[in-house]
Amino acid sequence: MMTELKRKPHLIPLETDLQQAHEVTSSNSPLQYLSARVLEMQAGATFCEVLQELESCLVILTGQVDVVTKEEVFRGIGTRASVFDKVPTDSVYVGKEETYTIQAITETKIMICYGKSTKKLPNTLIRAAQVEVEHRGILNNKRTVHNILTDSSEIAENLLVVEVYTAGGNWSSYPPHKHDQDNLPNESLLEELYYHEMNPKQGFVFQRVYTDDRLIDETMTVETGEIVLVPKGYHPVAVPDGYESYYLNIMAGPKKVWQFYNDPAHEWILNRKSE
Numbered sequence: 001m002m003t004e005l006k007r008k009p010h011l012i013p014l015e016t017d018l019q020q021a022h023e024v025t026s027s028n029s030p031l032q033y034l035s036a037r038v039l040e041m042q043a044g045a046t047f048c049e050v051l052q053e054l055e056s057c058l059v060i061l062t063g064q065v066d067v068v069t070k071e072e073v074f075r076g077i078g079t080r081a082s083v084f085d086k087v088p089t090d091s092v093y094v095g096k097e098e099t100y101t102i103q104a105i106t107e108t109k110i111m112i113c114y115g116k117s118t119k120k121l122p123n124t125l126i127r128a129a130q131v132e133v134e135h136r137g138i139l140n141n142k143r144t145v146h147n148i149l150t151d152s153s154e155i156a157e158n159l160l161v162v163e164v165y166t167a168g169g170n171w172s173s174y175p176p177h178k179h180d181q182d183n184l185p186n187e188s189l190l191e192e193l194y195y196h197e198m199n200p201k202q203g204f205v206f207q208r209v210y211t212d213d214r215l216i217d218e219t220m221t222v223e224t225g226e227i228v229l230v231p232k233g234y235h236p237v238a239v240p241d242g243y244e245s246y247y248l249n250i251m252a253g254p255k256k257v258w259q260f261y262n263d264p265a266h267e268w269i270l271n272r273k274s275e
Contacts, residue, residue: 004030005209006220007227009038017042017104022227024193030231033158033191034252035114038227041065041104048101051094055117057126057149057161058092058100059248063108067092068101069123078108079128083246084199086165088131088146093124093155111195115159115252124155138274143172151258160190160251160258167244172237175270176208176263180232182254187261190253192230194237196222196245203243209235234263 009021022038024031035054039047041063049056058067060078067074077090094100096117102110132147146163149156166172182189198204201224210217211233222228228235239245251258262270 005218005229006222007229009225011040014039014047015045017045018047021225022195024227024229029229031191031193031229033116033254034193034250036193036195036227036250037112038195039102039108039110039112041102041108041110043104043106045104046101048099050099051096053096053117054114055096055121055156055159056094056115057113057156057159058094058102059111059113059148059161060089060091061109061111061248064105065108065110066103066105067094068103069094069098072123074125076105077125078106083163083197084244086144088128088133088163090128091126091148091161093121093126093149095121095123098123111248113159113161113250115156115250117157119157121155121157126155137170137174139272140170141172141174141269142167142170151256156256158252158256160249160256162249164247164249165244166237166239168239169241170239172239172245172247174236175266176210176234176236177260178211178232178234178263179251179253179258179260181261184255184257184259186259188253188255188257188259190251190258191232192235193250194228194230194235195248196224196226196228197247198224199244199246203240203245205240205243205245206238207235209233
Protein backbone atom coordinates (compact mmCIF):
# COMPACT_ATOMS: atom_id res chain seq x y z
CA MET A 1 0.00 0.00 0.00
CA MET A 2 1.32 3.45 -0.93
CA THR A 3 2.19 5.53 2.13
CA GLU A 4 0.79 9.06 2.26
CA LEU A 5 4.25 10.23 3.36
CA LYS A 6 5.83 9.34 0.00
CA ARG A 7 4.91 11.15 -3.22
CA LYS A 8 5.82 9.91 -6.69
CA PRO A 9 6.29 12.54 -9.42
CA HIS A 10 3.13 13.07 -11.44
CA LEU A 11 3.79 15.15 -14.55
CA ILE A 12 0.98 17.60 -15.32
CA PRO A 13 1.30 19.97 -18.31
CA LEU A 14 0.70 23.55 -17.12
CA GLU A 15 1.30 25.17 -20.51
CA THR A 16 3.54 24.71 -23.54
CA ASP A 17 6.97 23.31 -22.55
CA LEU A 18 6.15 23.48 -18.82
CA GLN A 19 5.27 20.54 -16.58
CA GLN A 20 4.67 20.23 -12.87
CA ALA A 21 6.09 17.08 -11.27
CA HIS A 22 4.95 17.77 -7.69
CA GLU A 23 2.64 20.08 -5.80
CA VAL A 24 2.48 19.63 -2.03
CA THR A 25 0.09 21.89 -0.12
CA SER A 26 -1.69 21.98 3.23
CA SER A 27 -4.85 20.76 1.49
CA ASN A 28 -3.29 17.58 0.01
CA SER A 29 -0.77 16.69 2.74
CA PRO A 30 -0.38 16.64 6.54
CA LEU A 31 1.96 19.67 6.36
CA GLN A 32 0.62 22.99 7.63
CA TYR A 33 3.65 25.28 7.71
CA LEU A 34 5.35 24.52 4.39
CA SER A 35 4.51 23.60 0.81
CA ALA A 36 6.41 22.98 -2.42
CA ARG A 37 6.25 22.40 -6.14
CA VAL A 38 8.71 20.95 -8.66
CA LEU A 39 8.66 22.32 -12.21
CA GLU A 40 10.27 20.93 -15.36
CA MET A 41 10.72 23.61 -18.04
CA GLN A 42 11.94 23.51 -21.62
CA ALA A 43 13.97 26.45 -22.97
CA GLY A 44 11.65 29.39 -23.59
CA ALA A 45 8.94 28.26 -21.14
CA THR A 46 7.62 30.66 -18.49
CA PHE A 47 5.94 30.24 -15.13
CA CYS A 48 4.21 33.13 -13.34
CA GLU A 49 2.87 33.18 -9.80
CA VAL A 50 1.26 35.67 -7.44
CA LEU A 51 2.20 35.04 -3.82
CA GLN A 52 -0.16 36.02 -1.04
CA GLU A 53 0.60 34.97 2.54
CA LEU A 54 3.54 32.81 1.50
CA GLU A 55 7.24 33.52 1.08
CA SER A 56 9.16 31.39 -1.39
CA CYS A 57 12.65 30.22 -2.30
CA LEU A 58 13.24 29.25 -5.94
CA VAL A 59 16.02 26.65 -6.01
CA ILE A 60 17.40 26.10 -9.52
CA LEU A 61 18.08 22.37 -9.34
CA THR A 62 19.43 22.23 -12.91
CA GLY A 63 19.60 24.55 -15.91
CA GLN A 64 19.44 28.34 -16.12
CA VAL A 65 16.60 30.84 -15.84
CA ASP A 66 15.81 34.52 -15.52
CA VAL A 67 13.62 35.51 -12.57
CA VAL A 68 11.59 38.70 -12.94
CA THR A 69 9.72 40.41 -10.10
CA LYS A 70 7.93 43.77 -10.07
CA GLU A 71 11.17 45.63 -9.41
CA GLU A 72 14.06 43.23 -10.08
CA VAL A 73 15.42 41.11 -12.91
CA PHE A 74 17.82 38.33 -11.89
CA ARG A 75 19.46 37.02 -15.06
CA GLY A 76 21.27 33.76 -15.80
CA ILE A 77 20.38 32.06 -12.52
CA GLY A 78 21.59 28.46 -12.14
CA THR A 79 25.01 26.78 -12.15
CA ARG A 80 24.74 23.10 -13.06
CA ALA A 81 23.50 20.54 -15.55
CA SER A 82 22.98 17.88 -12.87
CA VAL A 83 22.55 18.05 -9.12
CA PHE A 84 25.41 15.52 -9.03
CA ASP A 85 27.81 18.14 -10.33
CA LYS A 86 27.89 18.65 -6.54
CA VAL A 87 28.46 22.39 -6.70
CA PRO A 88 26.11 24.92 -5.04
CA THR A 89 23.42 26.44 -7.20
CA ASP A 90 21.77 29.87 -7.33
CA SER A 91 18.42 30.50 -5.64
CA VAL A 92 16.05 33.45 -5.41
CA TYR A 93 14.04 34.42 -2.34
CA VAL A 94 10.70 36.05 -3.19
CA GLY A 95 8.72 37.68 -0.40
CA LYS A 96 4.99 37.48 0.33
CA GLU A 97 2.51 39.48 -1.76
CA GLU A 98 4.92 39.49 -4.71
CA THR A 99 4.39 38.57 -8.36
CA TYR A 100 7.25 36.82 -10.12
CA THR A 101 7.97 35.14 -13.45
CA ILE A 102 10.48 32.39 -14.21
CA GLN A 103 11.77 32.37 -17.80
CA ALA A 104 13.73 29.25 -18.78
CA ILE A 105 16.95 29.89 -20.73
CA THR A 106 17.77 26.17 -20.97
CA GLU A 107 16.00 22.96 -20.05
CA THR A 108 15.49 23.48 -16.34
CA LYS A 109 14.23 21.81 -13.18
CA ILE A 110 13.21 24.06 -10.29
CA MET A 111 11.98 23.42 -6.79
CA ILE A 112 9.84 26.19 -5.32
CA CYS A 113 9.79 26.10 -1.52
CA TYR A 114 7.01 27.95 0.32
CA GLY A 115 6.54 28.94 3.94
CA LYS A 116 3.88 30.91 5.78
CA SER A 117 4.90 34.52 6.25
CA THR A 118 3.70 37.56 8.16
CA LYS A 119 6.52 39.92 7.15
CA LYS A 120 7.21 41.45 3.73
CA LEU A 121 10.93 40.85 3.24
CA PRO A 122 13.02 41.98 0.24
CA ASN A 123 13.42 39.77 -2.80
CA THR A 124 16.99 38.46 -2.71
CA LEU A 125 19.31 36.66 -5.10
CA ILE A 126 21.26 33.94 -3.26
CA ARG A 127 24.30 33.33 -5.43
CA ALA A 128 26.05 29.95 -5.37
CA ALA A 129 29.19 31.66 -4.03
CA GLN A 130 27.21 32.73 -0.95
CA VAL A 131 26.12 29.17 -0.09
CA GLU A 132 28.12 27.66 2.77
CA VAL A 133 29.38 24.12 2.10
CA GLU A 134 29.53 22.04 5.28
CA HIS A 135 30.86 18.52 5.89
CA ARG A 136 29.10 16.60 8.66
CA GLY A 137 29.59 13.25 10.34
CA ILE A 138 32.26 10.58 10.70
CA LEU A 139 32.67 6.92 9.69
CA ASN A 140 29.51 5.81 7.81
CA ASN A 141 27.60 8.92 8.81
CA LYS A 142 29.26 11.37 6.40
CA ARG A 143 27.42 13.87 4.21
CA THR A 144 28.01 17.21 2.51
CA VAL A 145 25.53 20.03 3.07
CA HIS A 146 24.85 23.16 0.99
CA ASN A 147 23.25 25.68 3.34
CA ILE A 148 20.94 27.86 1.22
CA LEU A 149 18.69 29.25 3.98
CA THR A 150 19.62 28.44 7.58
CA ASP A 151 17.94 29.42 10.83
CA SER A 152 20.48 32.23 11.22
CA SER A 153 19.72 33.71 7.78
CA GLU A 154 17.93 37.05 7.75
CA ILE A 155 16.76 36.58 4.16
CA ALA A 156 13.62 34.56 4.99
CA GLU A 157 11.13 34.77 7.84
CA ASN A 158 10.35 31.06 8.30
CA LEU A 159 11.94 28.97 5.53
CA LEU A 160 15.02 26.77 5.98
CA VAL A 161 16.43 25.19 2.79
CA VAL A 162 19.48 22.91 2.45
CA GLU A 163 20.88 20.41 -0.07
CA VAL A 164 22.52 17.20 1.19
CA TYR A 165 24.81 14.71 -0.57
CA THR A 166 25.44 11.26 0.94
CA ALA A 167 27.79 8.65 -0.52
CA GLY A 168 26.86 4.99 -0.91
CA GLY A 169 27.09 2.93 2.27
CA ASN A 170 26.45 5.97 4.46
CA TRP A 171 23.55 7.22 6.56
CA SER A 172 22.14 10.72 6.64
CA SER A 173 19.80 12.61 8.97
CA TYR A 174 21.43 10.23 11.43
CA PRO A 175 21.47 9.33 14.26
CA PRO A 176 17.68 9.60 14.11
CA HIS A 177 16.52 13.01 15.29
CA LYS A 178 13.27 14.93 15.36
CA HIS A 179 12.03 18.50 15.72
CA ASP A 180 8.29 18.29 16.30
CA GLN A 181 7.80 19.94 19.70
CA ASP A 182 7.50 23.69 20.32
CA ASN A 183 9.65 23.32 23.42
CA LEU A 184 12.55 25.72 23.09
CA PRO A 185 15.37 25.81 24.02
CA ASN A 186 15.29 21.99 24.02
CA GLU A 187 13.44 21.35 20.75
CA SER A 188 11.75 23.35 18.00
CA LEU A 189 8.71 22.53 15.91
CA LEU A 190 9.67 22.27 12.23
CA GLU A 191 7.87 20.30 9.57
CA GLU A 192 10.13 18.92 6.86
CA LEU A 193 10.06 17.76 3.24
CA TYR A 194 12.69 15.77 1.33
CA TYR A 195 13.04 15.86 -2.47
CA HIS A 196 15.29 12.93 -3.52
CA GLU A 197 17.50 12.12 -6.52
CA MET A 198 20.01 9.26 -6.97
CA ASN A 199 23.13 8.68 -9.05
CA PRO A 200 22.96 6.46 -11.09
CA LYS A 201 19.30 7.37 -11.44
CA GLN A 202 18.00 3.79 -11.10
CA GLY A 203 19.19 3.80 -7.49
CA PHE A 204 17.13 4.08 -4.34
CA VAL A 205 17.45 4.95 -0.67
CA PHE A 206 15.57 3.86 2.42
CA GLN A 207 13.94 6.48 4.63
CA ARG A 208 12.17 5.74 7.88
CA VAL A 209 9.77 8.19 9.56
CA TYR A 210 8.68 7.18 13.06
CA THR A 211 7.45 8.67 16.33
CA ASP A 212 8.16 7.57 19.90
CA ASP A 213 4.67 6.10 20.24
CA ARG A 214 4.97 4.44 16.78
CA LEU A 215 1.66 5.92 15.68
CA ILE A 216 3.78 6.88 12.67
CA ASP A 217 6.28 4.19 11.66
CA GLU A 218 6.92 4.05 7.91
CA THR A 219 10.02 2.67 6.19
CA MET A 220 10.00 3.67 2.53
CA THR A 221 12.00 2.71 -0.54
CA VAL A 222 12.53 6.07 -2.24
CA GLU A 223 13.53 6.51 -5.89
CA THR A 224 14.70 9.45 -7.99
CA GLY A 225 12.26 12.33 -8.16
CA GLU A 226 10.17 11.24 -5.17
CA ILE A 227 9.27 13.35 -2.15
CA VAL A 228 9.03 12.26 1.49
CA LEU A 229 6.95 14.29 3.95
CA VAL A 230 7.93 14.55 7.62
CA PRO A 231 5.06 16.13 9.56
CA LYS A 232 6.64 14.85 12.77
CA GLY A 233 8.99 12.19 14.06
CA TYR A 234 12.49 10.87 13.45
CA HIS A 235 13.53 10.57 9.79
CA PRO A 236 16.89 8.83 8.99
CA VAL A 237 18.05 8.02 5.44
CA ALA A 238 20.19 5.01 4.39
CA VAL A 239 22.05 4.93 1.06
CA PRO A 240 22.97 1.55 -0.53
CA ASP A 241 26.50 0.87 -1.69
CA GLY A 242 27.21 1.93 -5.28
CA TYR A 243 24.82 4.88 -5.36
CA GLU A 244 24.98 8.54 -4.37
CA SER A 245 22.08 10.30 -2.72
CA TYR A 246 20.98 13.89 -3.17
CA TYR A 247 18.10 15.46 -1.34
CA LEU A 248 16.79 18.95 -0.94
CA ASN A 249 15.30 19.69 2.48
CA ILE A 250 12.68 22.29 3.27
CA MET A 251 11.76 23.05 6.88
CA ALA A 252 9.30 25.53 8.36
CA GLY A 253 7.37 26.00 11.58
CA PRO A 254 6.10 28.65 13.98
CA LYS A 255 9.67 29.81 14.77
CA LYS A 256 12.72 29.69 12.50
CA VAL A 257 14.92 27.78 14.93
CA TRP A 258 16.47 24.39 14.14
CA GLN A 259 16.80 22.70 17.52
CA PHE A 260 16.56 18.93 17.18
CA TYR A 261 16.21 16.07 19.64
CA ASN A 262 18.10 12.80 19.07
CA ASP A 263 16.40 9.46 19.61
CA PRO A 264 17.86 8.47 23.02
CA ALA A 265 18.10 4.82 21.93
CA HIS A 266 20.61 5.74 19.21
CA GLU A 267 22.33 8.86 20.53
CA TRP A 268 25.32 6.79 21.67
CA ILE A 269 26.44 6.70 18.03
CA LEU A 270 27.65 10.30 18.40
CA ASN A 271 30.23 9.17 20.97
CA ARG A 272 32.20 7.07 18.46
CA LYS A 273 35.58 8.31 17.30
CA SER A 274 36.77 8.66 13.72
CA GLU A 275 39.12 5.91 12.53
